[in-house]
Amino acid sequence: KSITTLRNQPWRMKKKLETLKEAQEFIEKFEGALGKGKGRKFYAYKVMMLKKWMKFKRDFENFKTACIPWEMKIKEIESKSFGSSVASYFIFLRWMYGINMVLFGLTFGLVMVPEALMGKPYGSMPRKTVPRSESSTAMDFATLWDFGGYAQYSVLFYGYYNNQRAIGWLKFRLPLSYFLVGVGTIAYSFMVVIRTMASNANQEGGGDDTSFNFSWKMFTSWDYLIGNPETADNKFASITTSFKESIVEEQENRKEENIHLTRFLRVLANFLVLCCLAGSGYLIYFVVRRSQKFALEGLENYGWWERNEVNMVMSLLGMFCPTLFDVISALENYHPRIALRWQLGRIFALFLGNLYTFIIALMDEINLKLEEEAVVKYNMTIWEANLYNGTLSENSTRPPIEVDPADVPRGPCWETMVGQEFVRLTISDTMTTYITILIGDFLRALFVRFINYCWCWDLEYGFPSYAEFDISGNVLGLIFNQGMIWMGAFYAPCLPAINVLRLHASMYLQCWAVMCCNVPHERVFKASRSNNFYMAMLLFILFLSTLPAVYTIVSIPPSFDCGPFSGKSRMYNVIQETLENDFPAWFGKVFSYASNPGLILPFILLMVLGIYYLQSTSKAYKAANIELKKKLQNIIKVPDLILTFHFRSNIDNPNSNLSPLMTNVFCLCK
Amino acid sequence: MVSPAIALAFIPFLLTVLIKYRYYILLFYRAVLVRRLQDLITGRSREDRAFQYVFTHALPGNAESILDTFDHWCTKIEYLSNIGPKKGKVLDRLIGDMAPKTVLELGTHCGYAAVRIARLLELGARLYTVEMDEENGRIAEKIIRLAGFDDDTVELINGHSEDVIPQFRERFGVDHIDFVFMDHWKRCYLRDLQLLEESGLIGKGSIILADNVIFPGAPHFLRYIKSSGLYQYRIHRATLEYFPGIRDGMAELTYMGTT
Numbered sequence: 015k016s017i018t019t020l021r022n023q024p025w026r027m028k029k030k031l032e033t034l035k036e037a038q039e040f041i042e043k044f045e046g047a048l049g050k051g052k053g054r055k056f057y058a059y060k061v062m063m064l065k066k067w068m069k070f071k072r073d074f075e076n077f078k079t080a081c082i083p084w085e086m087k088i089k090e091i092e093s094k095s096f097g098s099s100v101a102s103y104f105i106f107l108r109w110m111y112g113i114n115m116v117l118f119g120l121t122f123g124l125v126m127v128p129e130a131l132m133g134k135p136y137g138s139m140p141r142k143t144v145p146r147s148e149s150s151t152a153m154d155f156a157t158l159w160d161f162g163g164y165a166q167y168s169v170l171f172y173g174y175y176n177n178q179r180a181i182g183w184l185k186f187r188l189p190l191s192y193f194l195v196g197v198g199t200i201a202y203s204f205m206v207v208i209r210t211m212a213s214n215a216n217q218e219g220g221g222d223d224t225s226f227n228f229s230w231k232m233f234t235s236w237d238y239l240i241g242n243p244e245t246a247d248n249k250f251a252s253i254t255t256s257f258k259e260s261i262v263e264e265q266e267n268r269k270e271e272n273i274h275l276t277r278f279l280r281v282l283a284n285f286l287v288l289c290c291l292a293g294s295g296y297l298i299y300f301v302v303r304r305s306q307k308f309a310l311e312g313l314e315n316y317g318w319w320e321r322n323e324v325n326m327v328m329s330l331l332g333m334f335c336p337t338l339f340d341v342i343s344a345l346e347n348y349h350p351r352i353a354l355r356w357q358l359g360r361i362f363a364l365f366l367g368n369l370y371t372f373i374i375a376l377m378d379e380i381n382l383k384l385e386e387e388a389v390v391k392y393n394m395t396i397w398e399a400n401l402y403n404g405t406l407s408e409n410s411t412r413p414p415i416e417v418d419p420a421d422v423p424r425g426p427c428w429e430t431m432v433g434q435e436f437v438r439l440t441i442s443d444t445m446t447t448y449i450t451i452l453i454g455d456f457l458r459a460l461f462v463r464f465i466n467y468c469w470c471w472d473l474e475y476g477f478p479s480y481a482e483f484d485i486s487g488n489v490l491g492l493i494f495n496q497g498m499i500w501m502g503a504f505y506a507p508c509l510p511a512i513n514v515l516r517l518h519a520s521m522y523l524q525c526w527a528v529m530c531c532n533v534p535h536e537r538v539f540k541a542s543r544s545n546n547f548y549m550a551m552l553l554f555i556l557f558l559s560t561l562p563a564v565y566t567i568v569s570i571p572p573s574f575d576c577g578p579f580s581g582k583s584r585m586y587n588v589i590q591e592t593l594e595n596d597f598p599a600w601f602g603k604v605f606s607y608a609s610n611p612g613l614i615l616p617f618i619l620l621m622v623l624g625i626y627y628l629q630s631t632s633k634a635y636k637a638a639n640i641e642l643k644k645k646l647q648n649i650i651k652v653p654d655l656i657l658t659f660h661f662r663s664n665i666d667n668p669n670s671n672l673s674p675l676m677t678n679v680f681c682l683c684k
Numbered sequence: 685m686v687s688p689a690i691a692l693a694f695i696p697f698l699l700t701v702l703i704k705y706r707y708y709i710l711l712f713y714r715a716v717l718v719r720r721l722q723d724l725i726t727g728r729s730r731e732d733r734a735f736q737y738v739f740t741h742a743l744p745g746n747a748e749s750i751l752d753t754f755d756h757w758c759t760k761i762e763y764l765s766n767i768g769p770k771k772g773k774v775l776d777r778l779i780g781d782m783a784p785k786t787v788l789e790l791g792t793h794c795g796y797a798a799v800r801i802a803r804l805l806e807l808g809a810r811l812y813t814v815e816m817d818e819e820n821g822r823i824a825e826k827i828i829r830l831a832g833f834d835d836d837t838v839e840l841i842n843g844h845s846e847d848v849i850p851q852f853r854e855r856f857g858v859d860h861i862d863f864v865f866m867d868h869w870k871r872c873y874l875r876d877l878q879l880l881e882e883s884g885l886i887g888k889g890s891i892i893l894a895d896n897v898i899f900p901g902a903p904h905f906l907r908y909i910k911s912s913g914l915y916q917y918r919i920h921r922a923t924l925e926y927f928p929g930i931r932d933g934m935a936e937l938t939y940m941g942t943t
Contacts, residue, residue: 290696301689319687327693341703408704472870472901477708 132182287530302375425575707929768925784862793867
């Protein structure tokens with residue numbers, strides 16, 4: 015048939031013969047697929063399976079991309095108005111959400127669910143029941159909102175858990191699981207953060223910022239992810255402004271500056287910031303002591319304001335002090351990037367100081383509760399003796415007395431108290447953030463948009479104008495919130511769950527707020543460089559948050575009347591107990607040999623040497639990198655000289671118009 | 685009811701507001717509070733007081749001296765929203781570069797800008813200045829005459845700009861205005877610009893300089909000039925007159941026409 019077709023073509027004979035030869039070769043090659051020769055069925059089948067497999071792989075890739083939560087939302091934010099720096103906050107938020115999901119899975123699946131399903135139900139033991147004195151208010155919304163009443167005596171907090179060694183038909187070792195989940199959450203978080211930091215370090219190209227300033231600015235300022243004409247105009251204007259600023263900076267560098275005055279102003283600014291930090295620390299300490307006083311006198315006598323004083327003060331300070339630091343830093347006259355670093359450092363110090371003051375005040379309360387324990391123990395023996403005196407006078411046997419668990423006097427439970435404080439702090443922080451968004455962004459935008467018609471000055475250009483999205487403030491807030499979760503998760507297993515809900519809601523609320531009420535930044539700066547900085551801060555916070563938890567685990571005895579470790583002298587004794595009872599004898603021996611200091615010290619020495627070796631190799635690689643960069647720089651020296659000369663000549667004549675050159679270059683970029 | 689601790693927590697907020705908006709607070713104090721106080725004490729209006737001061741302290745016939753005296757009064761004694769020395773330099777440069785024959789000023793107020801423009805006009809050029817308020821007009825007239833400009837150079841028109849502009853052509857026999865300076869109510873910038881366009885008084889190459897487009901601001905005006913495509917515009921960024929801390933700007937428009 016193909017020969018007939020060929021014959022009918024209006025070609026030269028030579029061409030026909032060539033085509034015929036090609037066709038014959040083709041048939042020979044794909045004989046199997048075309049149905050001639052042996053193994054054709056198998057070959058056809060193979061080809062069909064291959065095609066199906068490729069299609070399946072492609073669909074699966076599409077499915078995987080579609081499955082990444084909120085990807086479309088983030089891309090929308092990035093391209094519509096805001097560029098990559100705001101989107102990077104939301105990517106960070108999503109990553110945090112992932113970590114919190116894993117933590118939630120661990121605490122929920124391995125701690126809360128086993129106790130709820132297989133442990134003793136509510137009301138069967140004193141520690142699982144609301145005391146008689148509180149039962150009248152246990153269901154009130156106000157009590158539940160404060161996490162008292164039924165919320166306190168449930169799987170949400172430490173105090174509910176029973177110290178029975180193995181529960182249910184699975185013989186689930188709950189105390190061991192509780193301890194290991196606590197340690198595991200911290201270990202997992204460390205691992206994830208360090209892994210992300212390492213992969214970020216790989217990607218970081220980074221340029222040498224001090225040389226070839228104008229070249230870098232000219233060729234790398236444009237953000238190709240912008241998809242909106244208004245944003246493009248904005249970006250154009252901001253790049254022009256940044257060029258003007260660079261020129262002014264070069265100008266100023268030539269000017270003689272009064273070093274002594276600048277230094278004095280900087281010292282003064284730091285002194286003012288220190289005063290503010292000290293003031294806020296003292297205020298928090300004062301407020302926590304006051305709340306202890308209220309607690310001693312009974313919280314029922316005080317209104318809502320007194321009960322939530324601590325949380326309100328911490329949230330308010332966290333909101334107002336950073337703006338004060340911003341204003342004070344105007345004295346210092348730093349380059350904007352350095353000023354941003356100082357600002358972030360100060361906010362960090364503020365949050366840290368507040369958090370640690372809070373913890374120190376909590377420690378005081380824990381000590382108070384420990385003292386109370388001794389008193390309560392004594393009272394309990396008296397109460398039991400009274401019970402027995404009342405019913406039986408048998409001295410030999412003591413049959414169990416039927417007492418309603420709600421009536422048994424309780425020992426104080428400092429772990430639940432700590433858990434409750436952290437939960438309340440998280441909730442109040444969340445509320446503050448949401449209310450700030452609603453009032454500071456949404457109401458402000460409504461005001462500016464609708465009252466602008468009848469106001470004497472232009473509300474959109476001048477004060478108050480639309481809000482910009484405060485990236486660094488939000489990222490720091492997120493990091494510190496996570497720090498609080500890490501601190502409190504051991505004592506309140508419900509914290510990761512609450513945080514998952516909070517992050518979920520935050521994502522939607524902030525995405526909406528950004529698109530609806532915020533305007534793009536005037537000066538847009540790259541987010542990628544700060545990424546590792548935020549990761550480093552997260553790592554630091556993780557380390558600092560685990561310190562208090564570890565300290566309390568190791569040095570404070572658990573309450574005798576609540577929690578999975580009640581009755582032990584220290585919480586980590588559960589590990590020793592498990593090793594003795596659940597593992598074969600030789601395992602315990604091996605472990606005791608392995609934990610011998612004689613073995614551990616050489617191991618630590620080996621690790622230190624390993625770190626030193628890796629450090630020196632990485633230094634060598636970095637040096638080689640810098641050499642290569644230098645060689646590269648020598649190549650691009652000439653074009654940069656031309657540009658720098660052009661811009662320097664504008665320094666002496668600042669009024670001349672930059673626009674022609676700019677318009678030309680940026681028309682190309684657009 | 686509210687504990688003192690929570691009230692103390694608001695102190696950083698108050699400090700921030702005070703420091704960040706110190707210039708606006710100062711402006712409010714000088715422009716509103718001091719003015720009301722002086723009105724109550726002396727019983728005369730602010731412009732009257734300004735004229736008194738200039739009359740007693742400036743050299744008659746010397747435009748520079750009058751401007752300097754005005755600046756001195758506005759910085760040291762009270763606040764008046766003239767164009768000020770820094771933005772005035774931009775105005776001077778534009779007038780000097782263009783050398784217009786006919787200049788229209790909307791919003792004379794005290795006559796500061798009128799004196800400023802008139803001293804740079806060449807022979808035969810004329811400045812028409814429109815003032816809505818009669819009192820201000822009288823004082824401005826006195827100041828302009830004090831500076832030594834007669835009727836040939838500066839013509840003061842009393843009336844609302846929306847009434848004057850449509851009748852301008854017939855009343856004064858002027859066909860084409862080279863330079864327009866707008867410094868009256870910001871809400872009227874857009875309306876007057878459109879009136880000027882309709883009446884055909886501005887032609888290709890006419891320059892319009894609008895003051896205070898950023899603070900207090902004329903947002904509709906700016907939006908119009910950006911979107912209409914009839915103008916090439918440039919915004920001179922400066923600071924509000926006599927207040928180096930408050931950002932402001934002047935819009936310089938060059939009429940391109942529909943071609």
